[in-house]
Amino acid sequence: QVDNLLQSDKMALIGQLAAGVAHEIRNPLTSLKGFIQLMKSDTKLNMDYLEIMESEIDRIDTISNELMAFAKPSPKDYQLHNLQSIFENCMTLLEREAIQRKIKVVRKFEDEQVYVYCDDQKIKQVIINLVKNAIEAMEKPGCLTVQLQKKDEFGMLSIQDEGTGIPKDLLEKLGQPFFTTKTSGNGLGLMMCYKIIEEHHGKIHVESEWGVGSTFTIYLPTSPTQ
Ligand code: ADP
Ligand code: MG
DSSP, rough: HHHHHHHHHHHHHHHHHHHHHHHHHHHHHHHHHHHHHHHHHHHSOOOHHHHHHHHHHHHHHHHHHHHHHHOOOOOOOOOOEEEHHHHHHHHHHHHHHHHHTEEEEEEEEOOOOEEEEEEEEHHHHHHHHHHHHHHHHHHHEEEEEEEEEEEEEEEEEEOEEEEEEOOOHHHHHHHHTOOOSSSTOOSSSSHHHHHHHOOOOOOOEEEEEEETTEEEEEEEEOOOOO
């Protein structure tokens, strides 16, 4: 009987996930279809349509990438990597958006060389997501403070924003699939982050105050764990 219960729980969860995925993918598909129809009746090639269509395709691509973190775990390619290098690598992709929004990135790096045992591509995905969320939370110009240091047997990276903050009652929803408060969000980013950090035997902490800002901190082991 217990087995049956678990089985039905699993089915319910799969149903929930499937409904969420279907919903998230249907929106950009509907929009793509609409633009194709418009273009069929239009004699001129409209570049604006193409721009929107491209961004809708990117949206589907993002969703599929983020769900991939939940697919069968990929073979682990863990090595020692410089956490600061991974972070700077991410920033080359995000710096422009930060500048456009007048967000100053303040680096407080206590230790120059913090090496962590990780799959650098996966950690890059995590950092990009956290920094993006931080930037998106800041409606006004301000500072994004990044701290990097060794903490016991972990490398620590924290990202502190001066954004909207997260109401207490929503904190527990972070990382749940499809939980988003954004009109163009998909609510898969944090779920992917939590999953990746867990696979690395690391930790992720959130501190947030509504109206003040949030700090997301990741801890990654500095040496292989069993
Ligand atoms: P998405 O960014 O697509 O909404 P995420 O999983 O990345 O999905 O984030 C889920 C939700 O968590 C966001 O919609 C937002 O409400 C909240 N959140 C995440 N990071 C922050 C942050 N730095 N500041 C405020 N809210 C945040
Ligand atoms: Mg996000």
